[in-house]
Amino acid sequence: xxxxxxxxxxxxxxxxxxxxxxxxxxxxxxxxxxxxxxxxxxxxxxxxxxxxxxxxxxxxxxxxxxxxxxxxxxxxxxxxxxxxxxxxxxxxxxxxxxxxxxxxxxxxxxxxxxxxxxxxxxxxxxxxxxxxxxxxxxxxxxxxxxxxxxxxxxxxxxxxxxxxxxxxxxxxx
Amino acid sequence: xxxxxxxxxxxxxxxxxxxxxxxxxxxxxxxxxxxxxxxxxxxxxxxxxxxxxxxxxxxxxxxxxxxxxxxxxxxxxxxxxxxxxxxxxxxxxxxxxxxxxxxxxxxxxxxxxxxxxxxxxxxxxxxxxxxxxxxxxxxxxxxxxxxxxxxxxxxxxxxxxxxxxxxxxxxxx
DNA sequence: AGAATTTGCTTCGAATTCGAAGCATGATCT
DNA sequence: AGATCATGCTTCGAATTCGAAGCAAATTCT
Numbered sequence: 500x501x502x503x504x505x506x507x508x509x510x511x512x513x514x515x516x517x518x519x520x521x522x523x524x525x526x527x528x529x530x531x532x533x534x535x536x537x538x539x540x541x542x543x544x545x546x547x548x549x550x551x552x553x554x555x556x557x558x559x560x561x562x563x564x565x566x567x568x569x570x571x572x573x574x575x576x577x578x579x580x581x582x583x584x585x586x587x588x589x590x591x592x593x594x595x596x597x598x599x600x601x602x603x604x605x606x607x608x609x610x611x612x613x614x615x616x617x618x619x620x621x622x623x624x625x626x627x628x629x630x631x632x633x634x635x636x637x638x639x640x641x642x643x644x645x646x647x648x649x650x651x652x653x654x655x656x657x658x659x660x661x662x663x664x665x666x667x668x669x670x671x672x
Numbered sequence: 673x674x675x676x677x678x679x680x681x682x683x684x685x686x687x688x689x690x691x692x693x694x695x696x697x698x699x700x701x702x703x704x705x706x707x708x709x710x711x712x713x714x715x716x717x718x719x720x721x722x723x724x725x726x727x728x729x730x731x732x733x734x735x736x737x738x739x740x741x742x743x744x745x746x747x748x749x750x751x752x753x754x755x756x757x758x759x760x761x762x763x764x765x766x767x768x769x770x771x772x773x774x775x776x777x778x779x780x781x782x783x784x785x786x787x788x789x790x791x792x793x794x795x796x797x798x799x800x801x802x803x804x805x806x807x808x809x810x811x812x813x814x815x816x817x818x819x820x821x822x823x824x825x826x827x828x829x830x831x832x833x834x835x836x837x838x839x840x841x842x843x844x845x
Numbered sequence: 846a847g848a849a850t851t852t853g854c855t856t857c858g859a860a861t862t863c864g865a866a867g868c869a870t871g872a873t874c875t
Numbered sequence: 876a877g878a879t880c881a882t883g884c885t886t887c888g889a890a891t892t893c894g895a896a897g898c899a900a901a902t903t904c905t
Contacts, residue, residue: 576862599871600870
């Protein structure tokens with residue numbers, strides 16, 4: 500499971516493949532465990548927790564597009580989850596005062612309370628699974644690397660295959 | 673996006689939260705881009721490619737459980753995907769000579785060819801998105817860290833989530 | 846040996862996800 | 876101003892996913 504035997508072709512380092520697979524599998528396993536924990540503890544799916552946490556970080560209110568952009572999610576999926584969360588009383592949907600067509604998702608007090616209730620145990624699980632075998636230096640390096648990778652991916656222009664996409668300039672107005 | 677304003681509680685470093693979020697978001701974005709590329713290039717979903725690649729790494733044959741264990745996937749989902757892949761002629765299902773109840777998934781020549789066809793472009797996308805902003809030292813550090821994290825997660829026993837795994841609970845439901 | 850427990854996989858039903866199409870609002874052009 | 880295009884969200888249908896239940900083979904216990 501450590502060294503692939505196929506021929507990846509010229510100029511491609513198998514070390515990168517191994518790193519990528521390790522990253523993907525670890526991230527998948529981590530997500531799985533986190534999902535289990537969140538659902539068992541406070542009855543939220545990982546994506547729901549992520550939505551609420553992103554809202555909390557942003558100060559409580561975001562438009563659907565900003566939110567979907569932040570959680571790397573499809574618009575329709577976000578609509579579905581927003582409906583669930585609204586029905587659960589954790590968020591409210593207000594029309595934006597600026598753009599009538601935009602919908603602002605706002606965190607309710609209960610929603611914020613839920614996030615704060617979930618956060619310690621959530622982080623504890625992540626700590627145990629991800630950060631336990633890592634040193635301080637590892638943590639710093641990983642944080643630095645992943646932040647850089649994330650920013651790089653955010654800066655990636657949308658693929659040309661998309662029929663209707665946002666403007667190439669990802670600059671907020 | 674750097675420092676959440678909520679109170680995570682005592683003993684929990686916000687740096688870890690930031691690292692975890694960066695990791696999750698980057699992994700999610702990477703997975704999304706990879707999914708797009710794989711589907712557009714060779715008509716495989718990410719999970720299908722992962723199954724085929726895992727099979728190739730293992731020498732061509734694995735049981736369903738070993739495979740599901742390797743790709744962190746549900747058994748039923750793997751059954752579904754195995755059906756699709758078998759119908760596509762990329763794998764075959766043979767009963768195990770050792771255990772009659774076990775099903776061995778075997779990679780066909782076409783399946784192996786598909787993996788090898790997909791691998792270069794796949795790695796190129798990963799390279800561009802993930803490894804482009806990283807130095808050699810970053811790559812080595814990331815590979816080391818993620819491999820350690822993955823092994824640690826693999827070693828994690830299922831908490832109490834397992835319904836009826838090994839121990840016959842004296843409390844029937 | 847025979848019965849009970851365990852293990853491995855598949856089927857089933859419900860929930861979730863996504864892209865495309867549809868609808869409404871804002872911006873731009875003439 | 877009116878028309879046209881662009882943007883934001885939602886609905887819709889199909890595909891995928893998961894856990895629980897079900898079934899067959901193997902191991903263990905008596």
